Amino acid sequence: MNRKQFFIILSVALVSFLGTVDMSIVNTALPQISKDLHIPMNQAEWISSAYLIIICMSLILFGKLGDQISKAKIFQLGTLIFTISSLICGLSENLIILLIARCLQGLGASMTMATNLGIITESVPFNLRGRALGINTTIGQLGYIAGPAVAGIILSIANWNWIFLFNVPIGIFAYVFGEFVYQKKSMKERQVIHIDWPGFIILAVLIGLFFIGIFTGQQIGFANTSVILAFIASLVLLIAFIVVERRVDDPILALSLFKNPGFSISIIALMFMYIIIYFNNVLLPFYIQDTLKFSPSHTGLLMSVLPVVNVFTAYLGGVLCDKYGAVIMSLRASLVFVAAEVIFAIMQPNWTLMVMLLGFVVFSTANGLFQNNPMVMENATKDQQGIAGSILALSRNIGFTLGLSISTSILYGAMSFKNGKKITTYPFGNDSLFVYGMHFTYWVAAVIMLIVTVMLIWLLKHNQNKYA
Numbered sequence: 131m132n133r134k135q136f137f138i139i140l141s142v143a144l145v146s147f148l149g150t151v152d153m154s155i156v157n158t159a160l161p162q163i164s165k166d167l168h169i170p171m172n173q174a175e176w177i178s179s180a181y182l183i184i185i186c187m188s189l190i191l192f193g194k195l196g197d198q199i200s201k202a203k204i205f206q207l208g209t210l211i212f213t214i215s216s217l218i219c220g221l222s223e224n225l226i227i228l229l230i231a232r233c234l235q236g237l238g239a240s241m242t243m244a245t246n247l248g249i250i251t252e253s254v255p256f257n258l259r260g261r262a263l264g265i266n267t268t269i270g271q272l273g274y275i276a277g278p279a280v281a282g283i284i285l286s287i288a289n290w291n292w293i294f295l296f297n298v299p300i301g302i303f304a305y306v307f308g309e310f311v312y313q314k315k316s317m318k319e320r321q322v323i324h325i326d327w328p329g330f331i332i333l334a335v336l337i338g339l340f341f342i343g344i345f346t347g348q349q350i351g352f353a354n355t356s357v358i359l360a361f362i363a364s365l366v367l368l369i370a371f372i373v374v375e376r377r378v379d380d381p382i383l384a385l386s387l388f389k390n391p392g393f394s395i396s397i398i399a400l401m402f403m404y405i406i407i408y409f410n411n412v413l414l415p416f417y418i419q420d421t422l423k424f425s426p427s428h429t430g431l432l433m434s435v436l437p438v439v440n441v442f443t444a445y446l447g448g449v450l451c452d453k454y455g456a457v458i459m460s461l462r463a464s465l466v467f468v469a470a471e472v473i474f475a476i477m478q479p480n481w482t483l484m485v486m487l488l489g490f491v492v493f494s495t496a497n498g499l500f501q502n503n504p505m506v507m508e509n510a511t512k513d514q515q516g517i518a519g520s521i522l523a524l525s526r527n528i529g530f531t532l533g534l535s536i537s538t539s540i541l542y543g544a545m546s547f548k549n550g551k552k553i554t555t556y557p558f559g560n561d562s563l564f565v566y567g568m569h570f571t572y573w574v575a576a577v578i579m580l581i582v583t584v585m586l587i588w589l590l591k592h593n594q595n596k597y598a
Contacts, residue, residue: 131258138253138261139238143207143269144304149239152274155293158281162290164595179345184236186527187334190383193520194246198323201245202312208241213301220295231523243523245396248515251507263503264448285450304343329382330375336367344531386501392509395589399582400502406575408533414570421561435490443498456504461586464579466496471576475569
């Protein structure tokens with residue numbers, strides 16, 4: 131890997147770092163924002179939700195524009211919008227201005243997420259892609275680690291506005307650095323922009339309604355009439371979207387991509403993986419703090435083991451991916467995932483803490499070795515790298531969102547079944563009931579990863595037959 135390639139990866143990864151830091155910082159600061167703006171917590175949560183919804187609604191559009199114009203130009207514009215809107219967020223003094231600025235921030239983040247992987251895959255040779263994407267993942271993971279710590283430091287010495295102002299100098303540096311390292315397209319290389327606006331509008335509204343239904347359902351219950359109607363409308367729009375896309379010459383989302391088994395299975399495997407990753411975010415804090423009786427600070431310290439280990443294993447996974455291939459490494463990682471879920475599914479509160487920490491290490495190792503990014507990107511043509519990266523980012527966000535809903539539904543459902551009455555919170559005074567629900571949820575996670583393993587075995591055999 132030469133210096134030019136390394137600088138491109140570093141520039142992309144720096145903005146990835148900003149995005150992951152921003153998510154964890156804001157979530158940590160929501161209670162303080164709620165207090166200072168004199169708003170209930172359920173309204174403050176939309177500061178995070180609106181950001182994610184806008185990202186997902188616009189990912190496909192910016193992936194398409196990146197393929198048609200220039201991924202670097204879209205990425206740089208996104209960095210600029212993200213930085214400016216971070217400044218507006220930091221200067222805002224009421225919820226309305228903050229929400230508008232967060233939507234703009236989501237727009238900028240969407241532009242960078244839709245094009246970052248495409249920039250990397252276009253900039254390095256095939257035999258170095260795993261390593262390059264591993265570096266990007268590693269630096270992004272550092273953002274998850276740094277976020278809560280940075281938020282804690284900032285909130286201890288300044289008001290919450292500075293969690294957004296923190297982004298500004300880094301964003302400016304990333305933008306200026308990018309101007310020097312990204313390859314500029316000549317006039318002859320530029321293409322006429324063609325966007326399937328009807329398809330995009332239907333898709334954007336579909337995604338928006340789906341996520342609003344998820345987030346609202348988590349607050350007021352999924353049996354609520356408005357939530358059910360949101361999901362029904364999403365399904366109708368999905369059917370309409372497929373009909374429209376089949377009738378246009380240049381669709382916003384080429385459905386032919388999904389005819390490629392490698393691409394489709396990679397996307398499904400990625401989504402399943404992120405669903406079970408979020409199982410940990412939901413279950414482990416309750417288990418450590420409420421079942422094992424650790425303090426919040428010690429809980430945070432123990433949970434930090436997961437991303438810390440992943441920082442190292444993500445790069446190792448990239449190196450091994452270049453040597454053995456993305457599908458083989460992901461298949462091996464899926465088996466390690468199953469082992470981690472089994473550890474979590476059988477561990478008991480009276481066991482030594484080392485068993486849980488072993489589970490953390492095994493899980494983070496699997497996460498780092500699973501090569502979802504290379505698997506997806508190598509199954510898209512050169513002129514589809516932007517749209518493939520957008521679908522990948524969208525699938526990741528859908529996985530995280532579904533992971534929260536699915537894990538809580540399974541957890542509370544299992545506890546309610548065991549107890550004989552409905553339970554919707556931690557059963558204080560009955561820790562064994564929570565442990566039962568947690569074990570059941572992790573067994574479901576193990577089954578999900580076994581399904582992924584079977585899919586990857588089929589894909590590996592399909593690829594062998596294809597190139598035989």
